[in-house]
Amino acid sequence: MSIVATPKLSVQGLTKSYDGTPVLERVDLLVEDGSFCTIVGASGCGKSTFLRMLLSQELPTRGQILLDGAPLPDEPTPDRGIVFQKYSVFSHLTVAENLILAAEFAGAPLSGRLFGKSRRRAKDDIDEILDRIGLKAAADRYPVQLSGGMQQRLAIAQALIKKPNILLLDEPFGALDPGIRVDMHELLLGLWKDLGMTIFMVTHDIHEAFKLGTRLLVFDKVRHDPQAPDAYGATITYDLPLSSPETAPEKLPEDIAGAIRQPAQNTPQKTQTPKTYEERP
Amino acid sequence: MRIINRRPSRLLTLALGLVPFIATILVYAVASHYRRLENPADKLLPSLDSMGQAFWRMAAVPDRRSGDLLLWVDTFDSLWRLGTGMAVSTLLALILGISIGFIPHIRSALAPYIATFSLIPPITILPILFITFGLGEVSKIALIVIGTAPIMVRSTAQAVLDIPREMIIKAETLGASVWQMVTRLVLPQVLPKLITALRLGLVPAWIFLISAEAIASTTGLGYRIFLVRRYLAMDVILPYVVWITLLAFLLDRLLLLLSRRAFRWNHLGSDAL
Numbered sequence: 001m002s003i004v005a006t007p008k009l010s011v012q013g014l015t016k017s018y019d020g021t022p023v024l025e026r027v028d029l030l031v032e033d034g035s036f037c038t039i040v041g042a043s044g045c046g047k048s049t050f051l052r053m054l055l056s057q058e059l060p061t062r063g064q065i066l067l068d069g070a071p072l073p074d075e076p077t078p079d080r081g082i083v084f085q086k087y088s089v090f091s092h093l094t095v096a097e098n099l100i101l102a103a104e105f106a107g108a109p110l111s112g113r114l115f116g117k118s119r120r121r122a123k124d125d126i127d128e129i130l131d132r133i134g135l136k137a138a139a140d141r142y143p144v145q146l147s148g149g150m151q152q153r154l155a156i157a158q159a160l161i162k163k164p165n166i167l168l169l170d171e172p173f174g175a176l177d178p179g180i181r182v183d184m185h186e187l188l189l190g191l192w193k194d195l196g197m198t199i200f201m202v203t204h205d206i207h208e209a210f211k212l213g214t215r216l217l218v219f220d221k222v223r224h225d226p227q228a229p230d231a232y233g234a235t236i237t238y239d240l241p242l243s244s245p246e247t248a249p250e251k252l253p254e255d256i257a258g259a260i261r262q263p264a265q266n267t268p269q270k271t272q273t274p275k276t277y278e279e280r281p
Numbered sequence: 282m283r284i285i286n287r288r289p290s291r292l293l294t295l296a297l298g299l300v301p302f303i304a305t306i307l308v309y310a311v312a313s314h315y316r317r318l319e320n321p322a323d324k325l326l327p328s329l330d331s332m333g334q335a336f337w338r339m340a341a342v343p344d345r346r347s348g349d350l351l352l353w354v355d356t357f358d359s360l361w362r363l364g365t366g367m368a369v370s371t372l373l374a375l376i377l378g379i380s381i382g383f384i385p386h387i388r389s390a391l392a393p394y395i396a397t398f399s400l401i402p403p404i405t406i407l408p409i410l411f412i413t414f415g416l417g418e419v420s421k422i423a424l425i426v427i428g429t430a431p432i433m434v435r436s437t438a439q440a441v442l443d444i445p446r447e448m449i450i451k452a453e454t455l456g457a458s459v460w461q462m463v464t465r466l467v468l469p470q471v472l473p474k475l476i477t478a479l480r481l482g483l484v485p486a487w488i489f490l491i492s493a494e495a496i497a498s499t500t501g502l503g504y505r506i507f508l509v510r511r512y513l514a515m516d517v518i519l520p521y522v523v524w525i526t527l528l529a530f531l532l533d534r535l536l537l538l539l540s541r542r543a544f545r546w547n548h549l550g551s552d553a554l
Contacts, residue, residue, distance in 0.1 A: 057450055076453040087445035090452075092469040093545050101465065102455040112461035142546040162455060 008033040008198050009054075009166065012115060014061035015233065016049055022233030023049050027063070029217070029236060036192060036199045038213030040206055043274045045219045045234040051170050054200060055082055067166070078102075079168045081159035085174050088155035089143045095154055095184075096139040099126040109202045126161075133157045133187065149180040153187060160191060167192075169201040173208070181205075206257050216240040327516040335516035338523075339505075351505065352524070358500040360528070362418065363483075363490050366425025370486075371479055373426070374433035378475075379467055381434065383440025383459075386424055392438070399431030403489060410498060421493040428489040429482040433475075440474035473547040476540045480533050487529055 010028040020194050021044040041047045052058045053065065054175050056075050065072045066071060069081070076082070100122040104114045107122070114122055130136045133153040135146075141149060143151050152172055159167060169188075173181045189212065192199055209216055218238035225231040289297060313326035327335075339352040377395070380387045396465030406427055410420035444467065452462050465542075502525055509517045541548050 055450065055454075057446075078454055078456040080454060082450060082454050083448040084451075087447035088451060090448060090466065092544070101452075104465070105455055105457045105461050109458065109461070112457070112465040129383050140550060144549045158451070159454070164454070204391065257478075 006033075007031060007066075008035070008068065010069075011063070011081055014060050014065065015062040016046065016051065016053065016058070017061045017233070021230050023221075025235055027235050029239075031197055031198060031215075034196050036212060036214045037201070037217055038209035038215070039200060039202045039217045039219065040204065040209045041219030041234065043204075043227070045221070047219045048170055049220065050169050051200060051202050054166070055080055055168050064195045078162040079164055080168060081162065081164035082165035082168045083152070083155045083159045083170070084173045089151060089158060091143050094140050094142055095135050096123055096126065096130070098143070098154060099161060101128065101158075113211040129157050129161075132191075141182070147180075149184065150175050152176065152184060154187075156184075156188065156191070160195065160197075163195070163197075165197055167197050167199045169199065171202055171204065174204065181208070188212065210242060213242050216242055304527050316510045323511040323524070325516055327519070332516045332520050335514070336520040339520075351517065354500055355502045355505050356524070356528070359490060359494065359502040362494075362501070363425065365478065366422045366490070367429065368432055368485065369422070370430040370433050370482060371475065372428045374437045374478060375471075377434045379435025379441055379463060379471065382438035382471075383463065383467055388438070395434055396429050399435060400516035401427075403485075404447060404492060407493065407496065416497040421490065424489045424493045425486050429486050432485075433478045433482050435482075436478040437471060437475055440471045440478075444470050469544075473540050473544040476536050476544075480536050483529065483532060487525065491525075541543055 009029070009031040011027055011236040014024060016024045016098070027050065039047045039050065049058065053060055054072075056072050056077070059074060082088075090101065093101065100114070100119070103125065104112055104119075104138040105120040107114050107118060124228070127136075130139055135150060135154060135157075138146060138150065143154065146154065173184050178182065185208070188199075201209075201212065216238065217236050218240075219234045220237040221232055221234045222237060223232040306479055309326070313328055315322075316323045316326045317328060336352070340350060343349065344351050377391065381391050381395070384386070389420050403424060407420070407424055410423050410427075414420040414423060448466060448470075449462065452466050457465065490501075491503030491506070494501035495507040498504040502521060506521050
């Protein structure tokens with residue numbers, strides 16, 4: 001990777017441990033503006049932890065993350081949007097209410113609620129995005145009444161309302177059917193091209209990672225102690241540019257898939273079942 | 282077809298629901314009948330007829346001494362105490378529950394205290410309340426509050442903690458202040474559960490109300506029951522118990538209806554009791 005003149009995001013010597021057990025160690029990364037970074041790795045390798053640190057939902061144990069040259073704030077802020085696999089939208093608000101909420105926060109500091117003319121204007125403002133995500137007819141429905149794909153379309157639209165510089169996606173399509181995923185890919189790529197934000201997307205689908213990203217980051221452990229499988233954390237082991245579809249990427253999805261599975265073969269005594277994706281400290 | 286997959290029709294649901302009630306009344310009527318065959322003046326299991334007359338006397342015939350319709354005076358006074366007590370408890374649950382559930386520093390400061398406080402058997406505080414506040418309304422309402430508020434605060438705080446962290450993070454990325462998160466996210470997510478806590482809190486609330494009225498009062502449903510107990514007046518006590526149960530049932534259903542009306546989103550997915 002060549003040195004980027006003005007990196008949008010710069011990660012320096014990032015390490016994260018929980019109770020002394022390292023999950024991530026010595027992660028270094030420079031990302032230029034407008035990149036679409038897809039992140040893959042084995043279960044429990046810390047890729048979701050990395051995303052949570054980009055969001056400031058968790059803070060690094062060591063090292064730092066710079067956004068436009070300045071350290072990230074210590075808590076989530078509107079400059080970074082997020083879409084989770086689930087619970088991303090507000091279950092007590094209708095589709096339209098979910099989308100005007102950000103305008104209500106901005107327009108009414110005390111009540112957090114807009115009324116009358118300003119509310120109608122806020123609803124007019126979301127007309128275009130409602131149309132784009134195909135939820136115009138469902139504007140007055142509650143999230144429980146929507147399908148999984150519709151909920152995630154709403155979640156993506158809601159995350160983009162504040163026009164964030166960085167959009168973080170934590171396995172956003174993990175719970176969706178393959179056919180619906182393809183539609184979601186189209187929507188996401190279209191929005192990315194129009195809005196030009198930098199995207200980080202964690203996925204466990206390697207083909208999805210190759211299809212969507214301009215850059216593929218693979219998280220894995222480089223150091224192994226067979227006697228103490230938890231002694232070392234993961235870091236970025238592959239950093240592949242995928243930007244030019246004409247020239248075939250130097251590695252194929254199958255190679256990466258093999259590379260991710262490797263550690264399990266190296267340490268046969270590590271027989272525990274993979275952790276779920278929502279590993280929490 | 283397996284029995285777990287069979288669903289009763291609407292009519293059958295209603296009929297099945299009525300069966301245990303009708304069976305209870307029948308069993309009582311038969312038992313009462315045979316007891317009165319032996320002793321027509323039996324006080325223990327009065328006939329349905331005599332209970333009906335006693336209830337009518339309490340509800341529609343002015344009391345000879347005070348000129349009041351006793352049932353309605355008792356009902357009004359009891360419901361007023363219950364309502365005031367539960368209103369205070371609900372308010373405390375809302376304010377303390379949200380603060381404890383949402384703000385870690387307040388949680389650290391108050392959660393252990395409330396957890397300890399909720400373990401005090403409320404009835405043991407009743408003498409202290411009578412000594413401090415006298416025998417008037419305040420001590421009865423205070424007993425209801427002390428008996429119900431700590432549990433309601435804890436369950437509300439837990440409801441706040443149960444809000445998916447993802448939603449709170451999302452609100453932060455949409456630029457919400459803490460206060461805006463409380464009004465637009467925490468409060469609406471917690472209110473349906475607060476109503477559930479209120480419905481569950483009403484059960485002990487009735488116990489504390491009746492206890493306080495039984496010990497020191499001059500009106501109220503509990504007072505009346507314990508007053509006529511001296512004359513073994515089962516024909517008054519039993520209808521009063523049924524009346525209290527009916528009031529409690531209606532309050533519970535009203536709250537459920539309110540929850541369904543006001544928080545439709547919360548009742549769309551699953552059916553609840």
